[in-house]
Amino acid sequence: MEIALEEARIATEEGEVPVGAVSVMGDEIIARGHNLRESLNDPAAHAEMIVIRESAMRLGRWRLNDITLYVTIEPCAMCAGAIVLARIPRIVFGAKDPKGGGCGSVFQIVHEPRLNHRVEILAGIKDAECSMVLKDFFEERRNVFHSPNHLPQRGKVNMSLS
Secondary structure (H helix, E strand, O other), X not given: OHHHHHHHHHHHHOOOOOOEEEEEEOOEEEEEEEOOHHHHOOOOOOHHHHHHHHHHHHHOOOOOOOOEEEEEEOOEHHHHXXXXXXXXXXXXXXXXXXXXXXXXXXXXXXXXXXXXXXXXXXXXXXXXXXXXXXXXXXXXHHHHHOOOOOOOOXXXXXXXXX
C-alpha cells in the first residue's frame, strides 16, 4: 500500500485526483500508476485502469488471475467492472468511497451474483493515511478556488464537432 500511496502523491503533484494503484504477483510488482484523467483528457484513466492495462501488457495476457491489486481508495463501478473482467482475484484498498464505491460502499460489482467471477476484498488498509491524502487534495483545491486571486476562466466556448 505504501507504493500506491507514493503514486497518489505523484498524482497530487501533477494536479490529478490523488489515487494510486499497484499490482503485485507474489512478491513482484507488475505495474504501478496513478490517475491520469486530467493529463490525458480521458475519463477512464483511473489509477486502477492504468495498472490493469499495464499489467496485461507486461504479462502478455488479459486474465490477471494471479495478481493482487492495491488501491488507495475503493474502486468505482467502472474500475470494479474491469477488475471482474480481468479476473483479478483480490483487491486491497485503503479508504472507502461512500459516493461511488463499486466494492460495497455504493455498488457491489465485485460480488454481483449474476457475474461469473468474485473478488476477495480487504478494505481499510492504511485507511487514515489514504483518506488524508484525498482530504488534503480537495481542501487545497477548495482554498484555491475560493481565494480572492482566483478568477473564473471566461471566454468563448467552441461547441462545434468539427
